[in-house]
Amino acid sequence: MNDIIKSIDLDLPDDRLLIGGVNLHSRLFIGTGKFSSHEIVPRVLEASGAQVVTMALRRIDWKNPQENILNYMPKNALLLPNTSGARTADEAVRIARLAQAAGCGNWVKIEVVQDQRYLLPDNWETLKATEQLVKEGFVVLPYMSPDLGAARRLQDAGAAAIMPLGAPIGSNRGLQTKELIRILIEEISLPIIVDAGIGRPSEAAEAMEMGAAAVLVNTAIATAGDPVSMAQAFRLAVVAGRLGYLAGPGERQIEAAASSPLTGFLQEA
Amino acid sequence: MFYEQITEWQQKLPQSGWTNYSRVDVERVLARENLRPQDLAILLSPAARSYLEPMAKRAQALTIRNFGHTIGLFTPLYLANYCSNQCVYCSFHAGNKITRCKLTIEQVIKEGEAISSTGLQHLLLLTGESRTQSGPDYMEACVRALRPMFASLGLEVYPLSTEEYRGLFEAGIDSVTLFQETYDEITYADVHPAGPKRNYHYRLEAPDRACEAGISSVNIGALLGLSDWRRDAFYSALHADYLQRNYPSVEVSISVPRLRPYAGSFKSAAAPVTDEVLVQILLAYRLFLPRAGLTLSTRESPQMREDLLPLGITRLSAGSLTSVGGYSETDNVGSAQFEIADERSVPDVVQMIRAKGYLPAFCDWVNMRERNAVGQ
Amino acid sequence: MQVVVNGEPQEISPECTVFQLLQSQGVTLKAAVVELNGEILKQEHWQNTLLQASDRLEILVFMGGG
Numbered sequence: 001m002n003d004i005i006k007s008i009d010l011d012l013p014d015d016r017l018l019i020g021g022v023n024l025h026s027r028l029f030i031g032t033g034k035f036s037s038h039e040i041v042p043r044v045l046e047a048s049g050a051q052v053v054t055m056a057l058r059r060i061d062w063k064n065p066q067e068n069i070l071n072y073m074p075k076n077a078l079l080l081p082n083t084s085g086a087r088t089a090d091e092a093v094r095i096a097r098l099a100q101a102a103g104c105g106n107w108v109k110i111e112v113v114q115d116q117r118y119l120l121p122d123n124w125e126t127l128k129a130t131e132q133l134v135k136e137g138f139v140v141l142p143y144m145s146p147d148l149g150a151a152r153r154l155q156d157a158g159a160a161a162i163m164p165l166g167a168p169i170g171s172n173r174g175l176q177t178k179e180l181i182r183i184l185i186e187e188i189s190l191p192i193i194v195d196a197g198i199g200r201p202s203e204a205a206e207a208m209e210m211g212a213a214a215v216l217v218n219t220a221i222a223t224a225g226d227p228v229s230m231a232q233a234f235r236l237a238v239v240a241g242r243l244g245y246l247a248g249p250g251e252r253q254i255e256a257a258a259s260s261p262l263t264g265f266l267q268e269a
Numbered sequence: 270m271f272y273e274q275i276t277e278w279q280q281k282l283p284q285s286g287w288t289n290y291s292r293v294d295v296e297r298v299l300a301r302e303n304l305r306p307q308d309l310a311i312l313l314s315p316a317a318r319s320y321l322e323p324m325a326k327r328a329q330a331l332t333i334r335n336f337g338h339t340i341g342l343f344t345p346l347y348l349a350n351y352c353s354n355q356c357v358y359c360s361f362h363a364g365n366k367i368t369r370c371k372l373t374i375e376q377v378i379k380e381g382e383a384i385s386s387t388g389l390q391h392l393l394l395l396t397g398e399s400r401t402q403s404g405p406d407y408m409e410a411c412v413r414a415l416r417p418m419f420a421s422l423g424l425e426v427y428p429l430s431t432e433e434y435r436g437l438f439e440a441g442i443d444s445v446t447l448f449q450e451t452y453d454e455i456t457y458a459d460v461h462p463a464g465p466k467r468n469y470h471y472r473l474e475a476p477d478r479a480c481e482a483g484i485s486s487v488n489i490g491a492l493l494g495l496s497d498w499r500r501d502a503f504y505s506a507l508h509a510d511y512l513q514r515n516y517p518s519v520e521v522s523i524s525v526p527r528l529r530p531y532a533g534s535f536k537s538a539a540a541p542v543t544d545e546v547l548v549q550i551l552l553a554y555r556l557f558l559p560r561a562g563l564t565l566s567t568r569e570s571p572q573m574r575e576d577l578l579p580l581g582i583t584r585l586s587a588g589s590l591t592s593v594g595g596y597s598e599t600d601n602v603g604s605a606q607f608e609i610a611d612e613r614s615v616p617d618v619v620q621m622i623r624a625k626g627y628l629p630a631f632c633d634w635v636n637m638r639e640r641n642a643v644g645q
Numbered sequence: 646m647q648v649v650v651n652g653e654p655q656e657i658s659p660e661c662t663v664f665q666l667l668q669s670q671g672v673t674l675k676a677a678v679v680e681l682n683g684e685i686l687k688q689e690h691w692q693n694t695l696l697q698a699s700d701r702l703e704i705l706v707f708m709g710g711g
Contacts (some may be wrong), residue, residue, distance in 0.1 A: 031709075031710065031711030032709035032710060032711075033708075033709045033710040033711040034709065034711070035709055038709065041709070054710060054711055055707045055708065055709060055710050056707065056708050056709070056710025056711075057678070057705050057706070057707055057708075057710075058705060058706065058707075058708045059651040059652075059703065059704065059705055060651065060672060060677065060704045060705060060706045068677070068706045068707055069706075069707045069708055069709055070707050081707065082710055082711065084710050084711070097685060098678045098680065098685060098705060099678070099707075101678055101685045101687060102677070102678040102705075102707070104707070152517070169711065182303075186303055187514065187517075196711070216711070218711035219711070222709075248297065260321075260322040262322060262325035262326060262329060262579060262580065263321045263322050263325050263548060263580075265572075265576040266321070266544055266545050266548060
């Protein structure tokens, strides 16, 4: 299996995704949470072909000092620390600054959640954090609930992309917010990166076919029976969906009109 | 600004004939949900001519889904026809010997009362381009006089500055109509040999200024037949799309005026806009812009208006006059701008709309901003 | 003397630098982040910053996250 996949050329050199001045070759972003161990992460990343990888900042646990996940990142990974844990804009800003001070680059995914039941993001706090962090020179990717008005404001505030959720974090329920995401893709000129809720490779392909710029997948891979194979599947799905989008949808049967009730008057000269 | 899109598409659009698109291209477009500019071009191409019926079915369904069966009614009131421009296609041309006049405020009120007694609640105010005779102050005075009588007032005059639009918005205008006439700069210069209207860019950017000033609805379009209709229709729709995207809270609509007989001798060199072409343009507009209004004036004959109604129209003028005044028994009747083809009275137009299965709306929208008493 | 580390009180010897505290706990120094009394303390200052009684430290590292 691995040999077959290796022999397929999955690179689309003319289709780079430009964010924050970087030309990304992979439209699959990977989250590193929920894995059984840190050791599996490098193999998952390699199988996924991903370039952008997210991680969280947490207090070190003296009792069980785990190794820093950064030790498991490939050299060329683009680190996207998230502000998970933040409940307010101030907390998100603080976490972003800490991540940057830790040498994580200046990309940040803003994740501000006050709702502990569904883990739905708070758009207002997210906007405030975006405004502040853009001012401080960060490349800001806000995770948000797909609302066109909020997305417009985030765009105006200088966000580098918009990350609407497909379904609540960890739910693996697919594109529950499909229509709202479609509207964002239509109306917002920033890259739209579907984040959260994608449970299957087909759902990632679906998002890409709609015109999403990229997808972020975490739970679906981390909790799969075989995360490395699942990462490969997602890699293929994202490329397939993207190619399908670029190729244009196929023709559908147009009903033959035996009579012309609406435009027949043009014939009566 | 929108001009950048015109420049971008100048190169991309076919140079002539538009015969590079095929039936397969049209079918692919009709299979899509959300059309892009390249799809609009395909719908305006010769290949789409054999698909008017499927386009019409889809346009009708889309219009009913987004607008219901409502057809908004309005009428124009020409306040003055003094004009310093020399547009070759218009009877108000500065060189034409026509009766020039402008309504006094008392006359404006009388006209307003006559129109309002027909039940019409949406009034469109027009003037020729003359800052001395019909400048923004004069317009504002007319607006304040008419405000108490109508649910909303629109303005179709020469391009104004943002400040001037704001002043008129404060006075009671909530919609602005402004036709670019043609988006082709060369033809534009040819048909506007003299006068302030020669300024193509100032006119092109006027809808932006109106939106920035707070106007809540804009109506644009090209005068079809002045220049290559495919390009003008393409840019008109693209312009509407641009306004919708950049001013999301503004309602955008397009009109489809065709060149009509007038007092003068202008004959356009461009291909004529036949009835079939007009239908194709209307349908392409509707499919590309599912939520834009489509306005039809009385330039078209009664039969044509009836036939076009189910194809996506959302607003009709009724009982119109394009002379200055004339609705009441006022002495001041200046010459008309163009010949009206549908001279039916408001009740007759209403009956026609109902007969086609649509619902005429005399009052679609009420401007709730402070309304002053007459004369204040 | 006592300082607070990650919300927990901790006894340390006087004249202890931030660097020494981290080292004593076996913290892998690469990409740990230290916040001292609400301000980020850059790595280059760890060796020459002496801790005072009642100092509040946050020591953070990157973990897996989505």
